[in-house]
Amino acid sequence: MSVxxxxxxxxxxxxxxxxxxxxxxxxxxxxSKGGVKALEITVETPKVLTLIEKVxxxxxxxVQVGAGTVLDAETARAALMAGASFVFSPxxxxxxxxxxxxxxxxxxxxxxTPTEILTAYEHGADMIKVFPASVVGPRFFKDVKGPLPHIPxxxxxxxxxxxxxxxxxxxxxxxGAGSTxxxxxxxxxxxxxxxxxxxxxxxxxxxxxxxx
Numbered sequence: 001m002s003v004x005x006x007x008x009x010x011x012x013x014x015x016x017x018x019x020x021x022x023x024x025x026x027x028x029x030x031x032s033k034g035g036v037k038a039l040e041i042t043v044e045t046p047k048v049l050t051l052i053e054k055v056x057x058x059x060x061x062x063v064q065v066g067a068g069t070v071l072d073a074e075t076a077r078a079a080l081m082a083g084a085s086f087v088f089s090p091x092x093x094x095x096x097x098x099x100x101x102x103x104x105x106x107x108x109x110x111x112x113t114p115t116e117i118l119t120a121y122e123h124g125a126d127m128i129k130v131f132p133a134s135v136v137g138p139r140f141f142k143d144v145k146g147p148l149p150h151i152p153x154x155x156x157x158x159x160x161x162x163x164x165x166x167x168x169x170x171x172x173x174x175x176g177a178g179s180t181x182x183x184x185x186x187x188x189x190x191x192x193x194x195x196x197x198x199x200x201x202x203x204x205x206x207x208x209x210x211x212x
Contacts, residue, residue, distance in 0.1 A: 004040035013038040013176045018184035030193040034200025040068040049082040056083035073099035092120040119203045122175035127152040134158025138170035168210035
């Protein structure tokens, strides 16, 4: 199964910020146990390349790890060289998409309007991240899928367990969950990891419920 198909199959991408070399592996394993197999580490996170490398080295094909909030082609290439399988951008930047595709990785470009969505797709993005989704809500996805049914859309921003099914039923192929799924913690305890696994399971179950 391709990386893109794996992301869509699970339907949930964990957006992680403020993780560290000490916390990344326990967090990644807990998410994986809960069924979330696509892990996006945002590039403003200190030592982000090290984090990507650690996940890739220690978890292998158990999860797909990628870089998020990538603003330019140079950053995309650095993440890809560290082992990223996908690159998320908050905006439409042709050079970033081209760099990502050049190295055979999945490109997810951020867009907000139908014109931006189509432009990103025409530039080669595999999936379009609609951000901030909380501004437009699920109805937007249903309406956009009318004229643009062939473009895979993923909402990010304001996604939680309670509205995940609404977005999937409206036509989204996956959702991006940030702080509602993974919250930064000063100390990674067993209780924290158990709670994280349970939250991951609830997100994945919400996607399955919507699809059925």
